[in-house]
Amino acid sequence: MKSVVILILCLCGLPVFAQQKNVWNGKRAAVxxxxxxxxxxxxxxxIPALDLLGLKGxxxxxxxAPAFTERLKEWEKVASNKHELANHTLFHPCIGSRPGREFVTPEYDLATYTVRRITDEIKVTNTMLNSVDGxxxxxxxxxxxxxxxxxVPYVDAVKENFVAARGVQGKMVPRNEQDLYNIGTYMISGQTGEELIALVKEAMKTNSLVVFLFHGVGGEHGLNVSLEAHRKLLHFLKAQEKHVWNPTFLEAANYLKAEEPVKKASRK
Ligand SMILES: [Zn+2]
Structure with missing residues (x-):
């Protein structure tokens, strides 16, 4: 009896162990x-920096935002080049009373919104994005x-419109992430290229997904990454492409989701 149990453990355990190294589309990590x-x-x-190396954002x-409404044709091209256009609402409402929120105007203070209003704005944004990328x-x-x-959390009111949502807590995302509507990310502001690369190395070591959150790239925003640091990260990803998968957020979310039936089955 004991040997049968050991045999079963071996048979079940070996493939799982073998899979653990390359669990991200056959690679060690996803970025x-x-x-x-x-x-x-x-x-x-x-986008020119990504396109130069064939990477996706x-x-x-x-x-x-004017950079969207005034440059729609360019975003169309970005989408046809396999980058992802994703939803960050129509007017970017935030809670104005929180520290560092001086930029929030009374008209777009989330504290004065209703769930219905934010839901409507989010749905309209999906329609606008659909008209650009189909x-x-x-x-x-x-x-x-x-x-x-x-x-009141508004995620339940909008989640049917989305495959997944990105939160803001800085953490590596494990292969068995359960909450697809609050996926962790690292907010980038002023880090060096080496510091960005260290996050990718950490993901490779722990077989994780790491999500970078950029605002300014070479300026235009208080939260900024230098062109040099951004370029260094992209070149590292290119050099490591055998070991690091670079999906869009949607592709990564669908990949996490595809594993759900397997996870459920293994919990039985
Ligand atoms: Zn934002």
Missing amino acids: VLTYDDALHVHLDNA TFFLTAA KTERTFAYPCGDTTVGG
Whole structure:
């Protein structure tokens, strides 16, 4: 009896162990590059740098931002080049009373919103993005990481419109992540290229997904990464492409989701 149990443990255990090294689409880690708020520098700096190396980015677009409304044709091209256009609401409402929120105007203070209003704005943004890229599968990022309206979480009201959502807590995402509507990310502001690369190395060591959150790339935003640090990270990803998968946020979320039935089965 004992030997049968040992045999079963071996048979079950070995493939699991073997899988653990390359659990991200056959690679050791996954790296998702996200860019928030629809900035001109995304079109002018980030996308040319990504395209040069054949890497993919996810752009969480604030649909009312001038860099989106005034450059729609360019975003169309970005989408046809397999980057992801994602939803970051229409007006980017945030809770104005929190520290460092002086930029929040009374009209777009999330504290004065209702769940219905934020839901409507998010749905309209999906429609706008669909008119640019023709896609129906979409992901979302909470503006300022605020997830509540008047103390009420609004995720349940909007999640049917999305495959997944990005939160703002700085953490590596494990292969068996359960909460697809609050996926962790690292907010980048002023880090060196070496510091960015260290996050990728950490993901490779722990077989994780790491999601980078950029705003400014070579300027245009208080939260900024230098062109040099950004370029160093991209070159590292290119050099490590045998070991590191670079999906869009949507591709990574669908990959996590595809494993759900397996996870459920293994819990039985
Ligand atoms: Zn934002």
